[in-house]
Amino acid sequence: MPRVVLNGDDRALPEGATVADAVRETGAALDGRGMAVALGGEVVPRGKWQVRELREGEQVEVLHAVQGG
Amino acid sequence: MPQGLEIAGRGFGSRLIIGTGGFRSLEAVGRAVAASGAEMATVAMRRVDPSTRGSLLGVLEEHGCFVLPNTAGCFTARDAVTTARLAREALGTEWVKLEVIGDDRTLLPDASELLEAAEELVADGFTVLPYTTDDPVLARRLEDAGCAAIMPLGSPIGSGQGILNPYNLRLIVEQARVPVILDAGIGTASDAALAMEAGCDGVLLASAIARAEDSAAMGTAMRKAVEAGYEARRAGRIPRRLYGEASSPTEGVAELT
Numbered sequence: 001m002p003r004v005v006l007n008g009d010d011r012a013l014p015e016g017a018t019v020a021d022a023v024r025e026t027g028a029a030l031d032g033r034g035m036a037v038a039l040g041g042e043v044v045p046r047g048k049w050q051v052r053e054l055r056e057g058e059q060v061e062v063l064h065a066v067q068g069g
Numbered sequence: 070m071p072q073g074l075e076i077a078g079r080g081f082g083s084r085l086i087i088g089t090g091g092f093r094s095l096e097a098v099g100r101a102v103a104a105s106g107a108e109m110a111t112v113a114m115r116r117v118d119p120s121t122r123g124s125l126l127g128v129l130e131e132h133g134c135f136v137l138p139n140t141a142g143c144f145t146a147r148d149a150v151t152t153a154r155l156a157r158e159a160l161g162t163e164w165v166k167l168e169v170i171g172d173d174r175t176l177l178p179d180a181s182e183l184l185e186a187a188e189e190l191v192a193d194g195f196t197v198l199p200y201t202t203d204d205p206v207l208a209r210r211l212e213d214a215g216c217a218a219i220m221p222l223g224s225p226i227g228s229g230q231g232i233l234n235p236y237n238l239r240l241i242v243e244q245a246r247v248p249v250i251l252d253a254g255i256g257t258a259s260d261a262a263l264a265m266e267a268g269c270d271g272v273l274l275a276s277a278i279a280r281a282e283d284s285a286a287m288g289t290a291m292r293k294a295v296e297a298g299y300e301a302r303r304a305g306r307i308p309r310r311l312y313g314e315a316s317s318p319t320e321g322v323a324e325l326t
Contacts, residue, residue: 007116027119034126035117036159041147043154061116063155065126067098068090068113069139069166069275 005059013054020049022060035064074271076248077164077196077217081108081135084265085295086250088275089113090141091227092284095123101278102132104288111137111166111273114156126160137198139166144179146186153190165190166220166252166273167199176226180207184214191215200252203233205240208249218247220273223264224254227276231260235267242268258287258294265298266306 001012006022013021019037028035037044038061044052054060074081087107092098102110110129129136138156143149146169153165169186171179178201190197196217201207203221211219221241224230231254232238242249251264252273261272272295281287 026117028117034124034159036114036155038151038155041151043151043158045158061155063114064117064159065112065136065138065156066115066118066121067092067095067125068115069088069111069141069168 002054002056002058004054004057007060007062017054018050019044019052019054019060022054023049023062026062028062028064035062037062074248076198079135082106083108083292083295084271084299085261085291086111086137086271086273087134087278087288088273089125089129090275091279093279095125095128097279097284098125099128099132100285101288102129102134104285104292105278106292108133108135109137110134111139111275112160113139113141114152114159115142135164136160136162137164137166138162139200140168140186143169144171144173144182145169146182146189149182149186150189150193153186153195154193157195163194164196164217165198167197167216178202178222180204183207184210187211187216188214198250203237203241205237205244208241209244212245212247216247218250218270219245220250220252222253223251223260226253227280228254229256229277230254231256232263232267235263238264238267238269255291258290261291261294262298262301265295266302268302271295 003012040059074084083106085107086109088111089098140149140152149169169179169182170176187197187199198218199211199216200220208219223232248270250271250273251269255261255274255277264272278284278287
């Protein structure tokens with residue numbers, strides 16, 4: 001069970017959990033429209049969300065566009 | 070009708086760019102965008118929140134607005150570059166309003182981090198529109214780095230103080246070979262008109278509309294102000310004189326006493 005920091009919160013995810021699972025965990029719609037993911041400060045392209053498995057202690061940021069600026 | 074704005078080969082019918090921050094609701098954003106006539110709107114990138122209702126992107130799309138992601142909230146070049154890359158992935162655009170703040174009270178840009186981020190993003194293929202201080206030398210450095218426009222502040226973000234250093238703005242406009250967009254500090258319509266009269270190619274504002282008592286009405290006012298200022302600049306203003314100069318004929322005046 002990798003423990004990760006997902007959008008600032010500690011989460012334990014099932015073994016083999018991928019970036020896509022983390023996105024689902026945030027409660028966001030998985031069509032991923034207008035969303036992007038960073039792992040440890042590096043962008044994970046959408047095409048790799050289903051295959052990139054999360055490692056212990058990784059920092060996952062799932063972002064989207066909001067009002068601002 | 071005023072001619073449109075062109076940035077990096079892309080044309081916009083309106084010279085007003087709207088920021089989406091500070092509005093009370095998505096509906097208010099939509100009404101203000103419609104009233105202002107803006108064809109480009111800037112959005113921030115933040116953690117997803119499943120409780121969010123409605124779609125900001127949907128509202129902007131509905132009004133035919135080009136979406137310009139920004140790096141608001143970033144204090145380092147590294148964070149700004151990553152945020153720009155996330156925005157590119159999320160929104161499928163290589164355009165970015167680059168914002169790197171150096172002080173959380175004044176929200177003034179950090180010049181060295183800004184330039185570093187601009188260089189890196191240009192090298193990575195981005196169309197970079199940097200929010201910068203009104204320093205003509207930094208403006209030139211940003212342009213030399215390959216930025217597609219220069220966006221100097223009039224005064225700090227949300228301060229509503231208008232254009233505090235018209236002299237610097239004039240120098241920036243005079244030397245620039247890319248569009249100059251006055252970004253930040255606009256308080257009311259006359260500030261936007263002054264920016265355009267000073268030779269800016271456009272104005273970017275959010276708070277002045279979003280926090281106005283009637284944001285849709287202020288949107289209309291800003292549209293007119295930007296158009297009026299642009300037309301006045303093109304028309305060529307009269308010089309300022311110390312004394313009056315009669316506009317009526319000085320000959321043929323009757324002697325009545």
